[in-house]
Amino acid sequence: MRLREKGKDEIVHLGWDEAQAALQAGTHVVADASGEGSEKAHEESEGDEPDLDGMTRADLDKLAAERGVDVSKAGNKAEVIAALRAA
Known part of the structure; x- marks a missing residue:
């Protein structure tokens, strides 16, 4: 999984288990397809189904x-x- 450490710009690639642990610990956020990632709730992006x-x-x-x-x-x-x- 592509993640970004909170407060940093560098994208890291972690295995599923490691990524889940980092996300649960709150140290990382998911990096989106553009590599930017988001620290706030994932907003609807083009192609995603609305709520x-x-x-x-x-x-x-x-x-x-x-x-x-x-x-x-x-x-x-x-x-x-x-x-x-x-x-």
Whole structure:
């Protein structure tokens, strides 16, 4: 795994077990694909699925329309989420 020690710029490569130990200890953070890493919660990045469960029904309907997913027969938020995940 690609990690970065907190407060430093250098990227290190660790095996899975060592990386998990370093992350759990709080001494390292995951380095993203660009090699930058983040010390704050991972924000949604391009290509990642948004937090569908945290979205309102109106936002889900808008997202479905943008993706071309027909949710007209969805009776509730859970059905819209299921349709979006299946698409």
